[in-house]
Ligand SMILES: Nc1ncnc2c1ncn2[C@@H]1O[C@H](COP(=O)(O)OP(=O)(O)O)[C@@H](O)[C@H]1O
Ligand SMILES: O=C(O)C1=C[C@@H](OP(=O)(O)O)[C@@H](O)[C@H](O)C1
């Protein structure tokens with residue numbers, strides 16, 4: 622039987638999709654899924670290694686397949702990678718879903734991505750690259766979102782509670 626996510630989280634790297642999504646799923650008592658984790662499981666290696674070994678284009682191919690599969694089969698909270706909205710195929714697939722854009726401005730995004738590794742696109746010059754990615758993608762997040770939640774200066778728990786309230790019928 623086909624099913625659909627309760628909510629799909631989109632936004633820039635560092636918006637908190639993985640962190641807030643995990644907290645939201647816990648608050649709602651449902652499963653959390655992240656297409657980045659699906660891709661890593663399928664490829665059998667971390668995302669930075671996929672970029673080094675096979676390149677970004679191959680990663681985007683795996684990502685399109687992962688987004689389509691998760692949208693068709695996951696019933697809980699779903700986070701998709703920050704760059705997934707670049708593909709027209711993914712934006713079209715999101716139509717009709719409840720899509721929450723976790724918005725973040727550059728200062729908070731820089732602080733947050735600085736806290737962890739594992740984002741190959743941001744390995745060299747995180748601030749300048751993030752600024753470029755965010756400028757390029759802002760209209761695409763707006764295009765697919767059915768709601769936007771501002772994350773700057775807010776905790777993941779506050780954000781999870783706000784989204785849970787927003788999802789109530
Ligand atoms: N609202 C927030 N406030 C402070 N730190 C956050 C917040 N959301 C996420 N973080 C931290 O920022 C980093 C990136 O978060 P993550 O959930 O991986 O973002 P994304 O999946 O959108 O790239 C993590 O170290 C996480 O703990
Ligand atoms: O912005 C991007 O293009 C990417 C974001 C990452 O996910 P997060 O948005 O969860 O960091 C991951 O999919 C990959 O490193 C590419």
Ligand SMILES: [Mg+2]
Nearest residue numbers: 638639657700
């Ligand atoms: Mg993530």
